[in-house]
Amino acid sequence: MKVSIISGGAGFVGSNLIKYLQAEGRHVFVIDNMCRGSSSFLGVNSGVDDSLISILNADCTDQAILYDFFDSARNVGHVDEVWHLAANSDIPAGIADANVDLKDTFMTTFTLLEAMKLFKVGTINFASSSAIYGDFGGLPIHEEIGPLLPISNYGAMKLASEALISAATESHLERANIFRFPNVVGVPATHGVILDFIGRLVVEPELLTVLGDGSQQKAYLHVSDLISAMLLVRSQKMLKKIELVNIGPIDEGITVRSIAQLVIERVSPAAMIKFGEGNKGWLGDVSKFSYSTKRLQSYGWLPTLDSRGAVIRAVDEIALQLGQ
Amino acid sequence: MKVSIISGGAGFVGSNLIKYLQAEGRHVFVIDNMCRGSSSFLGVNSGVDDSLISILNADCTDQAILYDFFDSARNVGHVDEVWHLAANSDIPAGIADANVDLKDTFMTTFTLLEAMKLFKVGTINFASSSAIYGDFGGLPIHEEIGPLLPISNYGAMKLASEALISAATESHLERANIFRFPNVVGVPATHGVILDFIGRLVVEPELLTVLGDGSQQKAYLHVSDLISAMLLVRSQKMLKKIELVNIGPIDEGITVRSIAQLVIERVSPAAMIKFGEGNKGWLGDVSKFSYSTKRLQSYGWLPTLDSRGAVIRAVDEIALQLGQ
Numbered sequence: 001m002k003v004s005i006i007s008g009g010a011g012f013v014g015s016n017l018i019k020y021l022q023a024e025g026r027h028v029f030v031i032d033n034m035c036r037g038s039s040s041f042l043g044v045n046s047g048v049d050d051s052l053i054s055i056l057n058a059d060c061t062d063q064a065i066l067y068d069f070f071d072s073a074r075n076v077g078h079v080d081e082v083w084h085l086a087a088n089s090d091i092p093a094g095i096a097d098a099n100v101d102l103k104d105t106f107m108t109t110f111t112l113l114e115a116m117k118l119f120k121v122g123t124i125n126f127a128s129s130s131a132i133y134g135d136f137g138g139l140p141i142h143e144e145i146g147p148l149l150p151i152s153n154y155g156a157m158k159l160a161s162e163a164l165i166s167a168a169t170e171s172h173l174e175r176a177n178i179f180r181f182p183n184v185v186g187v188p189a190t191h192g193v194i195l196d197f198i199g200r201l202v203v204e205p206e207l208l209t210v211l212g213d214g215s216q217q218k219a220y221l222h223v224s225d226l227i228s229a230m231l232l233v234r235s236q237k238m239l240k241k242i243e244l245v246n247i248g249p250i251d252e253g254i255t256v257r258s259i260a261q262l263v264i265e266r267v268s269p270a271a272m273i274k275f276g277e278g279n280k281g282w283l284g285d286v287s288k289f290s291y292s293t294k295r296l297q298s299y300g301w302l303p304t305l306d307s308r309g310a311v312i313r314a315v316d317e318i319a320l321q322l323g324q
Numbered sequence: 325m326k327v328s329i330i331s332g333g334a335g336f337v338g339s340n341l342i343k344y345l346q347a348e349g350r351h352v353f354v355i356d357n358m359c360r361g362s363s364s365f366l367g368v369n370s371g372v373d374d375s376l377i378s379i380l381n382a383d384c385t386d387q388a389i390l391y392d393f394f395d396s397a398r399n400v401g402h403v404d405e406v407w408h409l410a411a412n413s414d415i416p417a418g419i420a421d422a423n424v425d426l427k428d429t430f431m432t433t434f435t436l437l438e439a440m441k442l443f444k445v446g447t448i449n450f451a452s453s454s455a456i457y458g459d460f461g462g463l464p465i466h467e468e469i470g471p472l473l474p475i476s477n478y479g480a481m482k483l484a485s486e487a488l489i490s491a492a493t494e495s496h497l498e499r500a501n502i503f504r505f506p507n508v509v510g511v512p513a514t515h516g517v518i519l520d521f522i523g524r525l526v527v528e529p530e531l532l533t534v535l536g537d538g539s540q541q542k543a544y545l546h547v548s549d550l551i552s553a554m555l556l557v558r559s560q561k562m563l564k565k566i567e568l569v570n571i572g573p574i575d576e577g578i579t580v581r582s583i584a585q586l587v588i589e590r591v592s593p594a595a596m597i598k599f600g601e602g603n604k605g606w607l608g609d610v611s612k613f614s615y616s617t618k619r620l621q622s623y624g625w626l627p628t629l630d631s632r633g634a635v636i637r638a639v640d641e642i643a644l645q646l647g648q
Binding site for chain 2: 065095100102106110113114132134143144145147148149150151152153155156157159160163164166167170171242244
């Protein structure tokens with residue numbers, strides 16, 4: 001039996017991914033410190049087959065625990081891949097305290113690569129981020145643009161992780177799929193603008209206060225499309241050991257103002273929206289961003305939902321998640 | 325009085341730099357773990373004024389010690405810049421054990437940036453490396469080329485450091501000069517091909533064994549030219565907070581075969597040279613490398629020595645250093 005190890009596998013993306021890996025006949029080993037993830041995400045309704053999953057509540061930066069975990073996985077079958085999804089996902093928290101992204105975003109990569117070297121696991125699928133690029137002021141951002149000047153510690157530690165993975169393909173890795181994620185929406189939501197907006201309206205149904213003037217525009221992808229893209233890239237035979245791919249919709253995105261309106265329509269139609277000033281939401285947030293996904297499209301992939309469609313679906317899903 | 329802090333300041337580059345900073349009227353605070361550096365490098369013959377220097381033998385990844393060190397420096401004058409030169413410089417060692425570059429190349433950057441944030445030091449001058457680029461197969465490598473896929477942990481941790489510095493300019497740094505070093509030669513030599521060759525000939529004067537077939541070609545810069553380039557860039561008024569600059573000669577470099585011949589001529593004219601196979605010296609070594617220094621030249625900088633001239637001068641200097 002083939003075995004996949006997933007760091008951060010009980011989080012938002014992992015809990016959506018697992019059933020597809022199990023459908024390939026794989027046993028899935030999840031290590032997650034449950035800081036945002038939850039075993040409940042892997043429960044009855046998630047489509048996860050509990051006979052083909054092993055879950056460890058632990059931090060994968062603890063090397064001794066991680067090695068034991070790899071050893072357990074090896075006893076179940078042939079461990080041929082790691083999905084490295086563990087990371088801090090709270091960008092402002094990482095700016096306030098650089099140790100957060102150091103530990104959760106970078107050292108997770110470091111210890112996983114060390115374990116992969118020791119246990120001879122050949123393939124890594126890595127959740128990188130569009131945040132590695134920094135601010136190109138609206139220029140189309142393709143995979144080979146430079147210079148790479150991230151503006152948040154989150155983006156910096158994702159780029160640092162890519163760099164380590166790149167070096168590892170020169171020594172012990174056989175293949176690295178580096179997926180540069182866009183903003184991804186869906187359930188189980190653990191963070192992000194939609195969850196934030198709905199959460200605020202639950203507390204204060206009459207008023208939604210928005211950071212910035214609402215003109216900030218971003219592309220959003222539904223988690224179901226994200227996973228179809230990753231699985232497609234992973235299934236390709238490649239000449240290169242490293243595949244870097246931007247994942248995202250092909251439209252130009254949706255404004256914060258539109259998201260706020262869609263949330264209100266669904267959750268609290270009578271609410272007022274109060275905007276702030278400026279078009280940057282917070283430190284470390286890039287204001288305008290044009291994300292090229294031509295490479296991904298060259299594999300024949302197209303999203304089923306554009307940014308607006310993804311947000312509409314996710315607003316409904318997250319509202320239900322919050323009992324609205 | 326203005327104060328400069330130099331991590332790794334007792335090493336090869338630092339010991340050449342200090343007298344220029346002192347000539348600006350600066351007091352220099354050196355922190356160095358003396359793993360390759362040495363206080364003797366800062367002695368009488370180095371041109372260093374010992375009334376304008378304070379040296380701490382310690383590891384700058386020890387945060388408590390580093391903060392005390394910054395505090396001491398602050399008591400002497402206005403600390404307005406850090407030169408971050410501390411790093412592992414043994415690329416193969418970092419491939420064998422990833423912890424070496426993690427600690428010496430990356431965590432030094434992390435702790436220094438944390439100290440700079442706390443002590444409000446605005447400028448960092450960072451010794452990055454051409455190793456961040458990886459292998460472009462002979463294409464001209466300019467500062468905005470991509471993708472960045474380093475092939476050694478050394479290159480990965482230098483790129484990771486750049487990424488962190490980039491994020492820090494968004495929050496607390498006022499200016500970052502990121503110098504992407506070429507191969508640099510001169511004295512006091514602590515590592516590198518010339519020291520290696522001369523050292524072997526001292527042991528075995530009749531035979532010089534060379535890794536690879538000798539066809540590998542690299543550009544070399546003399547340390548005196550490296551320092552003139554850094555000081556010129558540092559003196560420019562910039563609109564951007566980050567300046568990324570490749571530093572190197574403007575020629576295409578010199579082959580390992582030619583270096584071996586120059587070493588033999590100077591040190592042991594009767595010796596034979598025995599070449600190996602292939603044109604890669606070791607894992608993590610890029611075989612052909614064309615390094616664009618147009619940006620640096622746009623500031624009016626030119627090297628005084630080309631690659632061959634730099635090697636000839638360094639061979640003589642290093643031979644003298646080794647008593648030859």
